[in-house]
Amino acid sequence: MEENSTSLQELNHSAFTRIPRVKNTYMKPRIVAFIPAHNEEKSIRDCLAGLGDQSLPKDVELDVIVVADNCTDRTEEIALDAAEEFNLRLTVLTTINNKQRKVGALNTAWKSIYGDPLDLYDKKRTVYEEYYMNSIKAILGMDADSRLAPGALAQLWEGLMSSRNIGGVMAKYTMRMPKKKSLISKSDPHYEEKIATGEYGSLITRWWTHQQKQDMASWLLNLQYSGGSTYVLGGQATLFRPEALQDVIDENKLDGPWQDESDVEDMLLTWQIQKKWKTLISPTARCYVDAMKSYHTFRQQRNKWQSGTVELLTNGNIGVRSKHRGKIWLEQAKSLTNLVIRVLFIVMLVLSLATDQFSYSWIWLTPVILASILNIILAMKTPMHRPIDIILAGLLISPELYLWANLITFTNVWLGKLSANKKDGWANQYSAERGQTKSKLVEGLAVVVLLAGVVVYLCIDQRVFLTSEKVQVAVQPYLQSGWVVLTYLTIISSIAMIYQIWKLRGRHKA
Secondary structure: OEEEOOOHHHHHHHHHHOOOOOOOOOOOOEEEEEEEEOOOOOOHHHHHHHHHOOOOOOOOEEEEEEEEEOOOOOHHHHHHHHHHHOOOEEEEEEEOOOOOHHHHHHHHHHHHHHOOOOOOOOOOOOHHHHHHHHHEEEEEEEOOOOEEOOOHHHHHHHHHOOOOOEEEEEEEEEEOOOEEHHHOOOOOOOHHHHHHOOOEEOHHHHHHHHHHHHHHHHHHHHHHHOOOEOOOOOOOEEEEOHHHHHHHHHHHOOOOOOOOOOOOHHHHHHHHHOOOOEEEEEEEEEEEEOOOOOHHHHHHHHHHHHHHHHHHHHOHHHOOOOOOHHHHHHHHHHHHHHHHHHHHHHHHHHHHHHOOOOOOOHHHHHHHHHHHHHHHHHHHHOOOOOHHHHHHHHOOHHHHHHHHHHHHHHHHHHHHOOOOOOOOHHHHHHHHHOOOOOOOHHHHHHHHHHHHHHHHHHHHHOHHHHOOHHHHHHHHHHHHHHHHHHHHHHHHHHHHHHHHHHHOOOOOOO
16 A cells, blocks of 8 residues: 655646746656655665755756655655755655565656556546656666765766667766774764764774775776676666656556566666667766675675576576676676685695695796786775775785675575575565674684684594505596696686786776
8 A cells, every 4th residue: 555645746736837937838857766765764864965966957857756665764754854955846655565665665656657557547647747747858766875976967867868779877886985983982972873873884894895895896897898788777876768667567567667576676677678778877977875884784685686686597487688698697607617716726725735745836826916916906996995905905805705705695596596495685685784683604604614623633633644645646636637627717717807907907987
């Protein structure tokens, strides 16, 4: 059941009457922002402040629809106060018992303007509603915890209107770095309140945020070096052409553009749009977004993203394919290669040391040096980087730890494909962000340390047996084959890194 806190007809009539002496024939072209907000009282004001900062294209107006989705806090009240503060034309729609979460909230905003195909009554639009609907030239989909940089909306508009066949343009996302916790005095009476806002973080939180920021920068650079076409129009900030969204509805017989059939609803929508339209990333428009501030919330978010991507790639019943499908499969293959190289190297290293057959080769330094150069370049191209970030990138400490976190997710998701029970990615992420579930990182590290200790103990205790000629002769063929496989995989990985370093010589910015 859905209820509107402000009548859309009143909003349309109000917008119409703001244009002096209109002869009931047209309205000024406008952008309408859809902002789904589930208990976002801490972030909605900042999001709307960003919209208030925007310089609109000449003769283009902006309307904002905030969807207070199953809220139990002051999201609606704060949004209305912020609209008055920042001089925004805003209405709040409220949902009750919306089971489709963000998808349902976005479709609520869409239906408030374009109607609901499932409505049993054929409601004729008023003249104001017709004028208003026809005046909408772009729809901005935003998250309530995102903030557009000044000028970003005009840049997105310029990209969308540069060609008739462009269906959506996405902003470049940059994670906001938390402020240092040490900036707040522990004697400050508002200490706990300030910490609860999420604006401050510990040393580990700030380091973890930068890794996500650099990962996002690497992805954005790759898209730009490949011509700017993207296989996902991120929900944090994307400007859509309404006709493209309507095509998705008509072709798939939907009641709204967004679907909850996938954990990555923005990727599914993008693939559907790509059947007839181009989907691009803006080279200049920037949007600041929040990172996952803990390993646990990060894992749940990446599990949702990765499982949704794998589902789109492997589920033929979804009925949509992206022209970027080969590129996405290549990324999956790259993750698998990275996983195999590391696991195989650890196994071969332990086995060769245990049987006293280890032989060092200087050529092993080649991929290490290439990885160091690549990560230094990526760190330098990441917006608002710090000297320590470049140093840690060059030493491969940060990239390797972050890579292992992603490889664990990769392995977990693909193993999950063998399971008959499908997990709810959205529910798991929400639970993690609310602190309702806990990370098993400490337990996992304890198991790894315990296993490593057992292996070391056995290698020392059984050294005479393991280094005997009989064991060495039996193990030697496996070692030889393993090192050959590892060599070929390392060569392939090194060539890929050389190619990426070559591409990064360009002047694109993340």
